[in-house]
Amino acid sequence: MDVIVIVGMVSFFAVAAGYVKLCEKIVGNQSSVSPSEPGDRG
Amino acid sequence: MASQWVVLGAVIATILIVAPPLGRYMAVLFGSGPAFGDRLFSPLERFIYRVTGVDPEHEQRWTAYAFSLLAFSLISALGLYAVLRLQGVLPFNPTGAPGVDPLLAMNVAVSFTTNTNWQNYGGEATLSHFSQAVGLVTQNFVSAAAGLAVMAALIRGVARRRSITVGNFWVDLTRMTIRLLLPLSLIFALVMVTQGVVQNLSGFQEVVTLDGATQFIPGGPVASQVAIKQLGTNGGGFFNTNSSHPLENPTGVANLLQTLALVLIPFAAPFTYGEMVGRRRQGWAIFWAMLILLLLATVVAMGAEGSGNQALFGLGIDQAASESAPGGNMEGKEVRHGPGASALWASLTTATSNGSVNAMHDSFTPAGAIVTLANMLLGEVSPGGVGVGLVGMLVFVILTVFIAGLMVGRTPELLGKKVQSAEVKLATLYILTMPALVLGITGVAVLLPDALAARSNPGAWGLAEILYGVASPANNNGSAFAGLSSNTPFFNVSQAMAMLAGRFFLIIPILAIAGSLVAKEPVAATEGSFPTDSPLFVGLLLGVVLILAGLTFFPVLSLGPVAEALR
Numbered sequence: 001m002d003v004i005v006i007v008g009m010v011s012f013f014a015v016a017a018g019y020v021k022l023c024e025k026i027v028g029n030q031s032s033v034s035p036s037e038p039g040d041r042g
Numbered sequence: 043m044a045s046q047w048v049v050l051g052a053v054i055a056t057i058l059i060v061a062p063p064l065g066r067y068m069a070v071l072f073g074s075g076p077a078f079g080d081r082l083f084s085p086l087e088r089f090i091y092r093v094t095g096v097d098p099e100h101e102q103r104w105t106a107y108a109f110s111l112l113a114f115s116l117i118s119a120l121g122l123y124a125v126l127r128l129q130g131v132l133p134f135n136p137t138g139a140p141g142v143d144p145l146l147a148m149n150v151a152v153s154f155t156t157n158t159n160w161q162n163y164g165g166e167a168t169l170s171h172f173s174q175a176v177g178l179v180t181q182n183f184v185s186a187a188a189g190l191a192v193m194a195a196l197i198r199g200v201a202r203r204r205s206i207t208v209g210n211f212w213v214d215l216t217r218m219t220i221r222l223l224l225p226l227s228l229i230f231a232l233v234m235v236t237q238g239v240v241q242n243l244s245g246f247q248e249v250v251t252l253d254g255a256t257q258f259i260p261g262g263p264v265a266s267q268v269a270i271k272q273l274g275t276n277g278g279g280f281f282n283t284n285s286s287h288p289l290e291n292p293t294g295v296a297n298l299l300q301t302l303a304l305v306l307i308p309f310a311a312p313f314t315y316g317e318m319v320g321r322r323r324q325g326w327a328i329f330w331a332m333l334i335l336l337l338l339a340t341v342v343a344m345g346a347e348g349s350g351n352q353a354l355f356g357l358g359i360d361q362a363a364s365e366s367a368p369g370g371n372m373e374g375k376e377v378r379h380g381p382g383a384s385a386l387w388a389s390l391t392t393a394t395s396n397g398s399v400n401a402m403h404d405s406f407t408p409a410g411a412i413v414t415l416a417n418m419l420l421g422e423v424s425p426g427g428v429g430v431g432l433v434g435m436l437v438f439v440i441l442t443v444f445i446a447g448l449m450v451g452r453t454p455e456l457l458g459k460k461v462q463s464a465e466v467k468l469a470t471l472y473i474l475t476m477p478a479l480v481l482g483i484t485g486v487a488v489l490l491p492d493a494l495a496a497r498s499n500p501g502a503w504g505l506a507e508i509l510y511g512v513a514s515p516a517n518n519n520g521s522a523f524a525g526l527s528s529n530t531p532f533f534n535v536s537q538a539m540a541m542l543a544g545r546f547f548l549i550i551p552i553l554a555i556a557g558s559l560v561a562k563e564p565v566a567a568t569e570g571s572f573p574t575d576s577p578l579f580v581g582l583l584l585g586v587v588l589i590l591a592g593l594t595f596f597p598v599l600s601l602g603p604v605a606e607a608l609r
Contacts, residue, residue: 001144002127006120009148012539013116016546020108023471023554026464027104 046344046382049298053386054333056302057309064306065313065325071217072194072209072318083221090216101207104557107195108550110211111188115155115546118181123151125177126169135170136245136261142168145534152538154178156545157185157276157427159397159520160537162529165282166260171243175263178278179270183227186274187218189429192549193311194318196433199556200457201319204563208556222307223274230269230303237299238292241265264290272303275427277397277520285387285400286376297383297400304390304398308425309333311432319457323575328435331580335424335587339413340389346409347371347381374405374524385410388521392417395427397520404498404507404525408607411523412599415510418517419595420587421476427518433552435583439574440469440555442586446572446579455571458564465558468551475547477594479516479540484509484598486536493532498525502609506602516540 070077077083091098102110125132126147130140142150146162153160159182163169169178191214198208235241244261251257264280268290271278281287291297309329316325348370350361363369370381379387384401391398392414403414417424423434440456444466447454454461487493487508496511497504503525510523515537528537573579 005123005144005148009119009123009152010116012542013112013546016112016542016550017109019547019550020105020112020554023468023550024105024557026467027554027558 046348046380046386049301049383050340050344050386052298053302053305053390054337057305057333060306061309061329062313065310065315066317068190068218068222068307068310068314069317071221072197072214072314077221079221079225083217086220087216090220091212094212096210096212096216098210098213101210103206104195104199104208104553104560107208107211107556108553111192111549111553112546114184114188114211114215118184119151119155122154122177122181123147125173126150129170129173129177132170132172134172134175134243136243137166137170138245139168139170139173142173145531146529149534149538150178152541153515153520154181154276154278155185156518156541157189157274157395157430158515158518158541158545159271159276159278160515160541161278161282161284161520161522162534162537165279165284166262167282171262174267174280179267182267182270182274182276182278183219183223184215186223186270186276186428187215189275189427190218190222190307191215191429192552193314193429193432196436196552196556197315197318199559200315200436200459202560205560208553208560223270226273227266227269230273230299231265233299234265234268234296237296238289239265239268239296240289260289268300269303271398272300272396273307273428275304275308275394275396275431277391277399279398284398286379286402291400294378297379297387300398300400301383301387301390304387304394304396305336305425307428308394308431311425311429312435315432315436321457321575324457327575327580327583328432328439331583331587332423332425332431332435334580334584335420336389336393336417339393339417339424340386343385343389343406343410343413344382346407346413347375347385349407351407371405371407371410374402376400388414389417391521392519393422393424393426395422395431395517395519397514397522399521399524402524403510403521404523408603411506411510412603412607414521414523415506415513415599415603416591416595418513418519419480419599420591421473422517422519423587430518430549434472434548435587437469437472437552437555438583438587438590440465441473441590442579442583443572443574444469445586446582450570450572452570452572455565456559456574458567458571459559459562460565465555468555468558472548472551473590476516476544479543480509480513480595481598483512483516483536483540487512487532490532492530496527496530496533498527502602502605505598506606509598509602512537512540516544518545 195208285291312329368380443454
C-alpha cells in the first residue's frame with residue numbers, strides 16, 4: 001500500500017508539472033498579440 | 043448576546059489598526075532593501091542559503107518558481123507521510139501511538155502540505171507528539187509561507203515592467219518563515235501559555251476526580267501548534283475537538299486572541315499589494331471588498347445562531363439568554379463561548395481558509411451553516427488564506443476589469459497593464475477548477491453507498507454534510523462540519539485529490555498570470571481608463587464574486603441547507 005500511495009502522490013505532481021507546461025503555452029501564445037487589440041477605442 | 047456585537051466591533055477595529063502596518067512590513071520583506079531585524083535574521087538566512095545551495099541573488103521565471111514550489115511540496119508530502127507511518131518507532135510518543143494507516147497518512151500528509159489541515163485523524167488520540175510538533179507544525183509554517191510566496195510572485199508580476207522574473211521561491215519561503223511566521227508564532231504561543239494552553243511533553247495523566255471517577259488528562263506541545271495553526275490559516279488542532287477543547291482554548295481572552303489571529307495576516311495582504319505596486323488606494327479597495335463580504339456573512343451567522351433554533355421554538359423550549367444559559371442555538375457549542383463567539387469564529391475560520399473550529403458546524407442553524415459553506419464556495423477570498431486569499435481576489439479583479447472592458451469596448455487594464463487573452467484564459471482555469479472539484483466529487487459521493495453511509499443525517503442535511511466534506515478540502519479550508527465520518531477509503535482518497543488539485547491547479551495559473559503580466563509595459567492612464575480603486579470598482583468586484591459563486595453553487599445549496607431551512 002505504501003508504494004501505491006507514494007506512486008500516487010508522485011504522479012499527481014508529475015501531472016501538475018505538465019499543467020505548468022500547458023499554462024506556459026497559454027502565456028507563450030499571447031506574445032504574438034499586439035498591445036492594441038482590434039476594437040480597442042481607448 | 044449584545045456583548046458579542048461589541049466583540050465583532052473590536053475585531054474589526056483591531057484589523058483596521060494592525061493590518062496596514064503589518065502588510066507594509068510584509069512588503070518590505072518581499073523587497074531586497076534593509077528590513078527590521080536584519081542583524082538577527084540575515085545571518086540565519088545566509089546560513090540556510092549556504093546549506094541548501096540557494097543563490098539569493100538569482101531570480102526565477104514563473105515556470106522555475108512553479109517547479110520549485112511543486113518540488114518542495116512533493117518532498118514535504120513524502121516526508122510527512124514517512125513521519126506518520128513511522129511514528130510508532132520515532133521518539134516523543136508517550137501515548138504509544140502506532141503508525142498511521144497508509145490511506146489516512148496520505149490524507150493527512152496532503153492536508154498539511156496544502157495548508158488545508160483537514161483532520162480525518164483523531165488528534166491526540168491518533169498522533170504522537172513528534173508527528174504533531176515536528177511533522178505537522180513544520181508544514182504549518184512552510185505551507186503558509188509558500189502561499190505568501192505565491193502572493194509575492196503575482197504582485198511582482200503586476201508591479202514590475204518588462205521583466206522576465208517574479209522573484210526567488212526559496213528566498214520568499216525562507217524570509218516569510220523566519221521573519222514573519224516564526225516570530226509572531228513564538229510571541230503568540232507564549233501568550234497562549236499564560237492563558238493556560240498546555241505546552242509540555244506529557245502523555246495522558248490518570249487522575250481521580252472529586253467524585254471518585256478516573257479521568258485521563260492529555261498533555262503535549264499544544265501552545266506551539268495553536269499559534270501557527272491560527273496565524274498561518276492552517277487550522278489543524280492538537281486535540282481532536284480543536285479549539286473547543288479547554289486545554290487548547292481555555293479562556294475568553296484566549297478565544298478572542300485566537301479569533302483575531304485568524305484574520306490578521308490575510309487582511310494585511312491587500313496592504314502588501316498596495317505598497318508593492320506603489321498605490322496604497324489599490325490595497326484599500328481590495329481590503330474593503332474583502333471586509334464587506336466577511337461582514338455580510340458574519341452578521342448573518344451571528345444573528346442566526348443568536349436567535350436560536352426555530353424548530354425548538356415550536357416545541358415551547360425557552361432559548362432566551364439568562365443567568366444560567368447563554369441563549370440562542372447552543373447545540374454543538376461550548377457554553378463558555380456561547381452562540382455569538384462560536385458563530386463569529388465559524389465565519390472567520392471558513393472565510394480565511396483556516397479551518398480551526400471552536401464549535402461543531404453541523405449543529406448550526408441552516409442559515410449559519412449556509413454562511414460557513416458560502417464563505418468557502420466564494421473561493422476563499424474574504425479574505426482567504428495567507429497569501430492565496432489575496433491572489434484569489436486579484437483573479438476576480440482581472441475578471442472584473444475584463445467584464446468592465448467588455449461593457450465599454452476597451453481592452454481591459456490592470457494598473458496600466460493590458461489584460462489580454464492569456465490572462466483571461468488562465469483566470470478562467472482558476473475559476474473553474476474549484477467548482478469542478480466540489481460539484482464533481484459531491485456528485486460521485488451521493489451515488490456511492492459507502493459515502494452515503496458516512497453521513498450523520500439523512501436528506502437535505504446529509505447532502506450538506508457531504509458538500510461540506512468536499513468543499514472544505516477543495517478550498518484548502520480544512521474545517522469540518524463534524525457530521526461526516528470521512529475516515530473511509532473513498533473520502534481519504536477523493537479529499538486528498540481535492541486538496542492537491544485545489545491547491546496546485548489554482549496556484550499554477552496564478553504564477554502563469556504573474557509571468558505574463560511581468561513582461562508587459564504599462565500604458566499611461568487616460569480619461570477612458572477604468573480606475574480600480576474607486577467605490578464603483580469595489581461594488582463591481584463584489585458583484586462578480588457573488589454572482590459567479592451564486593450561479594455555480596445555488597442549485598446544490600438549494601438541495602442542501604436551503605431546503606433544510608425551508609422544511
